[in-house]
Amino acid sequence: MARTASRSTAPSASSAPASARGRRGLRGLFGPRHAGHTVATDHLAALSLPVGDDGVVIGDDAEGRPQMVGFHRSTPYEVLLIGGLWTAQVLALRAAGTGARVAVETGRAQEWSVLAQTAGAGLECVTLHDVGRVPPMGATVSSPVLVVRDCGMRPPRGRVVSSPWQSVLTLLPYLSPVAPRLMRASTLVGVQRVSPQEAEQIGRILGLSRAEREALPTLADGVTLWCSGRERHWVMTNATDAESGLLGMPRRMD
Numbered sequence: 001m002a003r004t005a006s007r008s009t010a011p012s013a014s015s016a017p018a019s020a021r022g023r024r025g026l027r028g029l030f031g032p033r034h035a036g037h038t039v040a041t042d043h044l045a046a047l048s049l050p051v052g053d054d055g056v057v058i059g060d061d062a063e064g065r066p067q068m069v070g071f072h073r074s075t076p077y078e079v080l081l082i083g084g085l086w087t088a089q090v091l092a093l094r095a096a097g098t099g100a101r102v103a104v105e106t107g108r109a110q111e112w113s114v115l116a117q118t119a120g121a122g123l124e125c126v127t128l129h130d131v132g133r134v135p136p137m138g139a140t141v142s143s144p145v146l147v148v149r150d151c152g153m154r155p156p157r158g159r160v161v162s163s164p165w166q167s168v169l170t171l172l173p174y175l176s177p178v179a180p181r182l183m184r185a186s187t188l189v190g191v192q193r194v195s196p197q198e199a200e201q202i203g204r205i206l207g208l209s210r211a212e213r214e215a216l217p218t219l220a221d222g223v224t225l226w227c228s229g230r231e232r233h234w235v236m237t238n239a240t241d242a243e244s245g246l247l248g249m250p251r252r253m254d
Helices: 020-027 039-044 085-097 115-120 179-185 198-206 210-218 243-248
Strands: 056-060 066-069 077-082 101-106 124-130 143-148 166-172 188-191 221-229 231-236
Touching: 056 085, 056 221, 077 085, 077 179, 085 101, 085 115, 085 124, 085 143, 085 166, 085 243, 101 188, 115 124, 115 243, 166 179, 179 198, 188 198, 198 210, 210 221
Parallel strands: 077 166, 077 188, 101 124, 101 143, 143 166
Antiparallel strands: 056 066, 188 221, 221 231
16 A cells, blocks of 8 residues: 655634634635645655756757756856857846846957847847956846856966855966866866867866767867766757857857
8 A cells, every 4th residue: 555645734723722723823824725735655756857958949959959057056157168259148148138148358459349249129138348447247046147258378367256146257268277177177068179288288178088088079060068066968059040240150260
């Protein structure tokens, strides 16, 4: 016979003494009375909640399934992208589309100005800041922030760091002397097409297989190998019509 978990009904308010009813009234009204829900013990394993199916769509995997990154988190989240400006801008645009405020720290504001003016349909959801000049953003659960650091090959240590509800995405166009430190400090690392020498160094740091290392120099524009711990995902980022009209087609070189 299956064991069940149930909740017994409490006595109604009308059957309780007046003094008790008065005390209960201070704690709020009683809701509808019912016998509660029951479930057989051997059915408990079938109960589940979806995890990891929300966030920013970063592209599709080899089977055509959408892949997402949850930038809005209650814990600090560091992302490193060794790749092109186009992919970083698509991610920033899509993050803004989910309701996040996006702060871009960059030394080439001219490359971001059109995106900042267009995103949010006139609302200031993407702001541009000189390197080292990002102010405190006041991120909250209802107003999350993504800081995009486009600061060249040697980005300085930022004053604004990742924190609850504020993620940081750092863009490196190529491997640089600071890349090993950033790769080890990041929760998620994306790698686009690099040279064979860079692929070998990246592979050693991230623990990539020989096949993964050899594939990195041959990647098409828009393809990224995303790594988090032992997880590996090859993702193709395709632009929507609106994104291609604003940013052009996928490209590795800027």
